Amino acid sequence: MSTSGYSVSPDLASFSEGEDMVTWLAKVFNSQKFPALSKVVKAALSIFHGPLVEASFNLMGDIIDPKSSNMAIPTFNAFQTVKYTLKSGNMSATQIFKRDDPKYGKLDQRLCQNIKTAGARDAARRQKNRISAMERAKEYGYEKAQTAEDSKRAALEAEKRARMKHAAKERRRALEILVAKKKK
Template structure:
């Protein structure tokens, strides 16, 4: 039951982290996505009307999510398909199930409190950054946020440019001649000639803001591995990470490159290293067994989430379908609570 709960709830948190691991700048979406994440997590165990009542991020920060009156019954909390099936089939007086539901309630409350305390939901800077999205223009609140941006990036514009900037943002909000945003990265849009020529100071400030780092700090841990950088570095599992560290440490200790370490004086006639050969075979067997195990787990998960096999032609598509099915289950849970 616990693993079923984890596999259903964790994708919600993971999707938020993965979103900001992308190469394109998304700092302007940080506030909106944090609020969305917090609300979607709360509705797993908090009454929907309580969540809907918190109409602003400030109210979300002050929301009493530890109160029993704000929470739904443990049996109605989002448990995931697998755990929910076990709970429904068991007797109401089953002490194992009762203990599990109590732990779920406590875990949700604790995790929700951590998110509420740690997420900068009411941060004025992040709120203002959302105003740089081209599709957000045309609103008084957006204009107000844009007026505050130079106070956060004080070194980008000088006094004369700041005055021109204030005039530019007003014109920007009523300009219908600007190109559409659809399918374009936000930094590419702000770099277009028609934008930079018409609004030089505004685009200068926005481009400086979009260059700010917004990814998880955990990515910096890869530096200890002598900058292991590739297009999938953020997806390395712990075993692979550990193996790379071990190999690099050994090579560094011997002060040799990989070629020097395994080089032979006469590779045509020297005997094969039997230990190395044995280790390679063993590693290959374990690797194939691990792939087979993961494949079986994915098939089982697809059956549980009722995903049609014809829609899973690729690994990426399969992952997307599983994540969407889990999200659909959470949304279905919310809809049932409203009814």
């Protein structure tokens, strides 16, 4: 690797073509002379990427479908965490949360609290987003965007009105022709 034209520290371990990148990064980390570089590289390497991303979506095939394609990231993360927990324990949800007596057995209070707070947080977030969207709409003077279904319905209604207007115009013209013929 040529360093001409670059400002490279002579203390930085050299990297030669064909060398394993992980081995070179280990040398840089172990030297402890480049703490900022080490932090940046560790952060970059910890990003969830590559085939694992695709695999997570494949695992989530039963969660993400055409109807839920706009699922919020926290919701997706919650589903992914639950699914990972179930798969890693090689257990079903009924096995994990089983009670001896389903009707009167003791509930997992932490689980119930998590469910309650997650639902409340989600409802609060959705309400905040709705209010924010209404405020922006009012501020900029625009109306809420229509869904594809609303747009289709409006187009069909406009087409129906245009047909009815055209039919009324044709009837009027035909009536005028009939009246003109009777006068002759």
